[in-house]
Amino acid sequence: MSNPASAPVLRFAPSPTGLLHVGNARTALYNALYAQREGGTFILRYDDTDTARSTPEFAQAIAQDMAWLGLNPDRIEHQSARLPRYDAAVEKLKAAGRLYPAYESEEELETRRLSRRRRGLPPLYDRAALKLTGADLAKLEAEGRRPHWRFKLDGRIVAWEDMVRGHQTVDTATLSDPVLVREDGSYLYTLTSVVDDIEMSVTHVVRGEDHVTNTGVQIEIIEALGGTAPGFAHHNLLTLPSGEGLSKRLGHLSLKALREAGEEALAVASLAVLTGTSMAVESVESLDALAARIDFSKISRAPARFDPVELSALTAATLHHLPYATVAERLSALGVGGGEAFWLAVRGNLARLPDAALWWRVVEGPIEPVVAPEDADFLAAAADLLPEEWGEDVYPRWIALVKPASGRAGRTLFHPLRLALTGQESGPELKALLPLIGREKAAARLRGVRA
Numbered sequence: 001m002s003n004p005a006s007a008p009v010l011r012f013a014p015s016p017t018g019l020l021h022v023g024n025a026r027t028a029l030y031n032a033l034y035a036q037r038e039g040g041t042f043i044l045r046y047d048d049t050d051t052a053r054s055t056p057e058f059a060q061a062i063a064q065d066m067a068w069l070g071l072n073p074d075r076i077e078h079q080s081a082r083l084p085r086y087d088a089a090v091e092k093l094k095a096a097g098r099l100y101p102a103y104e105s106e107e108e109l110e111t112r113r114l115s116r117r118r119r120g121l122p123p124l125y126d127r128a129a130l131k132l133t134g135a136d137l138a139k140l141e142a143e144g145r146r147p148h149w150r151f152k153l154d155g156r157i158v159a160w161e162d163m164v165r166g167h168q169t170v171d172t173a174t175l176s177d178p179v180l181v182r183e184d185g186s187y188l189y190t191l192t193s194v195v196d197d198i199e200m201s202v203t204h205v206v207r208g209e210d211h212v213t214n215t216g217v218q219i220e221i222i223e224a225l226g227g228t229a230p231g232f233a234h235h236n237l238l239t240l241p242s243g244e245g246l247s248k249r250l251g252h253l254s255l256k257a258l259r260e261a262g263e264e265a266l267a268v269a270s271l272a273v274l275t276g277t278s279m280a281v282e283s284v285e286s287l288d289a290l291a292a293r294i295d296f297s298k299i300s301r302a303p304a305r306f307d308p309v310e311l312s313a314l315t316a317a318t319l320h321h322l323p324y325a326t327v328a329e330r331l332s333a334l335g336v337g338g339g340e341a342f343w344l345a346v347r348g349n350l351a352r353l354p355d356a357a358l359w360w361r362v363v364e365g366p367i368e369p370v371v372a373p374e375d376a377d378f379l380a381a382a383a384d385l386l387p388e389e390w391g392e393d394v395y396p397r398w399i400a401l402v403k404p405a406s407g408r409a410g411r412t413l414f415h416p417l418r419l420a421l422t423g424q425e426s427g428p429e430l431k432a433l434l435p436l437i438g439r440e441k442a443a444a445r446l447r448g449v450r451a
């Protein structure tokens with residue numbers, strides 16, 4: 001870390017080339033929540049220099065997903081608006097002799113890779129471009145060929161202390177010199193990430209373990225640009241239940257799809273953070289509570305399966321504890337009234353938030369009461385016993401009258417009451433529902449009248 005006295009700076013750098021999936025959410029959450037907990041800065045940085053694949057629609061979808069998860073970046077940047085900085089870095093690397101032009105086409109490179117393989121050599125770039133003479137270069141230029149630019153690796157052991165994986169080394173002698181500038185002049189994120197991480201004083205780079213090799217390369221680039229390497233944490237990747245890797249392109253477990261399926265954002269966040277760690281997967285009451293648990297050293301090394309069935313259970317468990325204030329707005333958008341009393345009455349019975357609307361319909365009516373012929377007299381008598389004085393405690397006062405009068409107890413007492421009052425076999429406690437249903441509607445329903 002460049003300056004231990006300053007607060008941490010973290011970033012999430014998605015490319016807007018598809019919908020975010022839960023694996024991307026894991027990265028976003030680890031960065032955002034760590035920054036939040038440590039009083040640091042969280043940057044959302046759109047990695048959008050690949051103009052052929054990036055779209056404004058996907059960028060907008062990312063913003064929507066971040067907002068849904070409850071992550072509010074302190075700063076938002078678009079790499080496409082920062083090109084002069086990358087131009088300057090490229091000039092610096094060229095001047096230092098670390099960036100060289102290469103003219104091979106994809107087909108030529110493929111042919112060479114195959115021939116190296118046949119000879120039992122690793123399929124590395126052979127640095128043929130470094131041998132081009134001034135005359136060769138002039139000829140290629142005259143033919144109108146445009147180069148791509150490769151970073152000349154030192155070919156050494158690059159080492160760092162990873163916050164998840166411990167001591168890590170990458171031998172850059174085993175890697176091809178990476179292309180940093182494409183033939184059309186566009187930049188690859190291998191360069192742009194580094195330039196921005198240096199300029200934005202990023203202190204912690206937290207990303208998937210698919211970037212480990214890349215980190216070896218990027219540390220060389222950081223040093224070539226005169227920067228200081230940040231701390232790195234490479235977390236394990238999430239997979240489908242089958243073990244197959246998540247793909248943005250294939251739209252696996254996208255946040256949008258999970259949202260549309262009615263999963264709770266907090267449940268998605270909890271599972272995305274806690275799966276694949278030595279911590280228990282459980283519902284948390286807030287993102288702050290989740291942030292408090294973040295501990296890079298507890299992240300496992302093996303890939304972890306993200307189980308949609310577990311997510312549904314966690315969505316329900318999350319709803320069962322959500323305070324009214326955090327759902328009030330969403331409830332009113334669903335047309336659900338009844339305030340906090342209603343929410344506290346029904347939240348324990350919800351599998352998905354929209355289920356609250358079903359219970360609100362039961363409270364509001366009209367519903368068709370269910371009255372079995374053999375219970376009709378009992379229910380009518382119970383209606384006569386409904387207390388005049390209504391209030392939160394009306395149910396126990398009423399039952400205290402109904403029980404001795406009817407001689408019924410247990411299920412024969414309670415089940416017909418529930419069927420008549422709610423029209424449903426099961427549901428939230430009648431003790432909480434009855435005060436909300438009100439005396440008039442309750443009396444009608446007990447008499448078998450739609451109300």
Ligand code: GLU
Nearest residue numbers: 013014015047189193207
């Ligand atoms: N856009 C890259 C990715 O999502 C950024 C990697 C990084 O965090 O540096 O894989």
